[in-house]
Amino acid sequence: MNELIYFFNYVVVAGSVTGCIYAMGAVGVTLIYSILRFAHFAHADMMTLGAFVVLLLTMLFPHAGDALGLPTAIVMLPIGMVFTSLVAVGIDRAFYQPLRTHKVKPIVMVIASLGVTLMLQGLIRLFAGTGAQSLYVDARKEIFRLEVPGITRPIILTEPQVILFVVTIAAVVGLHLFLTRSRLGKAMRAMSDNPDLARASGINTRLIITLTWVIAGSLATLAGTLLSLDVAFKPDLSFFLLLPIFAAAIVGGVGHPFGAIAGGFLVGFAETLAVFNWSVLLRPIRDSLPDWLALPANLALVGTEYKIVVPFFILIAVLIWRPTGIFKGKVI
Amino acid sequence: MTMSTSPNRDDASQHRRQAPAPTPPTRPIRELVLFGxxxxxxxxxxxxxxxAYATRMLVEAACYAILALGLTIQWGYAGQFNAGIMGFVALGGFSATFFSxxxxxxxxxSDLPWRLGGVLLAIVAAIALVWAVCRVDRLGVPKLLRTLLAVVVGLVAYLVVVSWLREVTGDIQSQVDFVGGLGLPVWLGWIVGGALAGGVGYLIGHICLGLRSDYLVIATLGIAEIIKAFLKNSDWLTRGTATISPLPWPVPDPGAVGFVTARALYLSVTVIMIAVIFFLLHRAYHAPWGRMIRAIRDNEVSAAAMGKSINRRRQEIFVFGCILMGLGGAALTSFTGIFDPQGYLPLNHTFLVLVMVILGGPGNNLGTLFGAVLVYVIWIMSGPLAxxxxxxxxxxGAHWFDWQPGNLxxxxxxxxxxxxxxxxxxxLRFAPGGLIPEKVKHHD
Incomplete structure (x- = not known):
């Protein structure tokens, strides 16, 4: 049974954590895509930016969270979300909107978003340096060990992971209610279906675009902060996130928020399962195996250093066999 | 100046036959001023x-110019954007290193070459096996069962082959450090580097070019990181982070003839390469093939209606661009004299080239050359300036706010x-055509 607990700790928990992060990132990418019709490559850097703002705030007020019994970074999250949303809207007004009014091809918008990526990366590294920093300033990360009766190995969960699961569920439910119940959410869906028709029927498309950036920026801050809280803040965080997030968005069907969530978990679990060393699970039956089937010590599908191959492989497989994604996204 | 039309387009372009006399060519004042x-x-x-410093800068700028020409035919001629130049550069660099x-x-x-060869044969056999299992439905096996079989066989074959490979590569690393090179002339490595990059470009293009152009960006970005990860972690092949140096040059090296002469000789080699590429590209651009490429870029639907095979042409141009990138990357790595997989950075080898092309003028070869040299000079000089x-x-800051940042x-x-x-x-916002924009000929 120890092996099962090990599997739970290293696959189920780790996969859910990565899945939550990828899902929140992919929802942002897919929303921007469905409203503005281009792949927003700066999204992973918006996540880093959000985490960085929260880190700065936490460093300024290290004990703000003590009164509530939460990590300070969580208390600072709303401010970070507001700030990142403002930055996102500002970037849109300054750089994307002029290009939109010139009616450039979507690929030019993609290049512009690469430019924004570089700007954000440069700014963050200019101020944050290049090293990793913990978001727990002056505090300790709480670790919960759940004893399972009859088994020596406990189930291990950390405080940020629990918060991450709660926040992800809240964000997904909130997004669902917003998109299906509220007037603005319905307007947003209308615009993603047909921008011209939406404009003709009196929907304020400018407002919808602003709203899209606000939602994407907030989700990016949430995901970036919670990831940095779980591991550590690194300025090159975005680099490891970009490919999985896009793979998740495409797997789920571009322009399909709930598909993006499913895609995020799929990519997250695929990554975790691929780097998991399966020979640990087979250890109990190792001695009863015949000689010609000796198990190698390392039975992982790919080494940790090749983790990036997994989302790429998923991406390629989806592009070959089902370019619309598993939930049939719209524009290809 | 009438467009030469292929016979099947005669009816459609009849009115172009009576085009007025060509306007007298204007003097290229803009080009002269900028190049001056x-x-x-x-x-x-x-x-x-x-x-010595300036010739080094010029050689590097020349290598970057080859990369930029590669991107300008992909992005400028055909509108296909490649965000993974770094990967193709690294492939070219690896090939130059391995051959030279x-x-x-x-x-x-030792017996290691035989064992490594055996594993490579096993990889081929595994691929053949999986391919054969994928065809088993032709023998009457249900499709679902075939897919299941293919996945299981593929997984098992992969695990077995990879464990053998790990064993052999581990032995290579512990017994002989790494496989070493081939001791062949450098230029052979450059050519193979171009071919390797072209091959990878073919695979990527084959998958992505029929889809939206955004997907190509994502895929090239990913493949570049994967190539880098492979080169960095395959210590048995590339020594990984331990790096390989020195790399031989195709011309006498500085030890023999002095820094300036050796670099000037290297520069002349790269300039000859650029001249040949430039000439060929110029001919291709003005040939019917070039017109076809531009027609596809500017109006895909009507080009398709003219009976042009859009994906085939895109595939061609993408592969050509990747070949140039591999070639330029090989020349650049040989010149640097050290093969360090970690030295390939998206900023230096992808985005710098992107800036060169869009600033110089995508689709305009002369503009691209101008942009490459200008941006590289600014880039090199901006380090000390920054x-x-x-x-x-x-x-x-220290004076006013007592600000003390680390690792300045x-x-x-x-x-x-x-x-x-x-x-x-x-x-993109203010000069979408670049400093020397592409001259689009209009026929009234």
Missing amino acids: GLAAIVLGVFAMMGP IPVNHDFWA LAVMHGVTAL DSRALQARVFVIGLLILLV
């Missing part, structure tokens, strides 16, 4: 930093990342 200014800057660098460095006799004297500015700012130099270099990003956005 560039020459003045380069001469200034010669005067300030000395000939001396043979590792320890490796070839450091000086940063020192000034921190001196003021690396931060100052990060400021250049910001500037490159801003430059991309400004050019």
Whole structure:
């Protein structure tokens, strides 16, 4: 049974954590895509930016969270979300909107978003340096060990992971209610279906675009902060996130928020399962195996250093066999 | 100046036959001024930093110009954007290294080559096996069962082959350090590097070119990181982070004839390469093939209606661009003299080239060359400049706010990342055609 607990700790928990992060990132990418019709490559850097703002705030007020019994970074999250949303809207007004009014091809918008990526990366590294920093300033990360009766190995969960699961569920439910119940959410869906028709029927498309950036920026801050809280803040965080997030968005069907969530978990679990060393699970039956089937010590599908191959492989497989994604996204 | 039309387009372009006499060519004042200014800057660098530094800069700029020509045919001619130049550069660099460095006799004297060959054969056999299982439905096996079988067989074959490979590569690493090179002339490595890059480009293009152009960006970005991860972690093949140096040059090296002469000789080799590429591209651009490529870029639907095979042409141009990138990357790596997989950075090898192309003029070969040299000179010179500015700012900051940032130099270099990003956005916004825009011929 120890092996099962090990599997739970290293696959189920780790996969859910990565899945939550990828899902929140992919929802942002897919929303921007469905409203503005281009792949927003700066999204992973918006996540880093959000985490960085929260880190700065936490460093300024290290004990703000003590009164509530939460990590300070969580208390600072709303401010970070507001700030990142403002930055996102500002970037849109300054750089994307002029290009939109010139009616450039979507690929030019993609290049512009690469430019924004570089700007954000440069700014963050200019101020944050290049090293990793913990978001727990002056505090300790709480670790919960759940004893399972009859088994020596406990189930291990950390405080940020629990918060991450709660926040992800809240964000997904909130997004669902917003998109299906509220007037603005319905307007947003209308615009993603047909921008011209939406404009003709009196929907304020400018407002919808602003709203899209606000939602994407907030989700990016949430995901970036919670990831940095779980591991550590690194300025090159975005680099490891970009490919999985896009793979998740495409797997789920571009322009399909709930598909993006499913895609995020799929990519997250695929990554975790691929780097998991399966020979640990087979250890109990190792001695009863015949000689010609000796198990190698390392039975992982790919080494940790090749983790990036997994989302790429998923991406390629989806592009070959089902370019619309598993939930049939719209524009290809 | 009438467009030469292929017979099947005669009816559609009949009115073009009576095109008026071509307008007299205007003098290329803009080009002359810009290139004159560039020459003045380069001469200034010669005067300030000395000939050895300036020739090094020019050789590197020439190698980057080859990369930029590769991107300009992909992005400028055909509108296909490639965000993974770094990967193709690294492939070219690896090939140049592998072909040119001396043979590792320890490796070839042991039984390791046979074992490695055996594993490579096993990989081929595994691929053949999986391929065969994929076809088993032709023998009447249900499709679902076939898919299941293929997945299981593929997984098992993969695990077995990879465990063998790990064993052999581990032995190579522990017994003979790494496989060594082939000890062949450098130029052979450059050509193979171009071919390797072209092959990878073919695979990527085959998958992505029929889809939206965004997907190509994502896929190239991913493949570049994967190539880098492979080169970095395959210690048995590339020594990984331990790096390989020195790399031989195709011309006498500095030890024999002195720095300036050796670099000048290297420069002449790269300039000859550029001249040949430039000539060929110029011919291709003005040939019917080039017109077809531009027609596909500007109006895909009508080009398809004319019976042009859009995906085939895109595939061609994408592969050509990748070949140039591999070639340029090989020349660049040989010149640097050290093969360090970690030295390939998206900023230096992808985005810098992007800036060169969009600033110089996508689709205009001359503009691309101009952009490559100009941006490279600015890039090289901006390092010391950024450091000086940063020192000034921190001196003021320490004076006013008691601000003491750590690792100053690396931060100052990060400021250049910001500037490159801003430059991309400004050019896209205010000069979408670049400094020397592509001249589109109009026929009334």
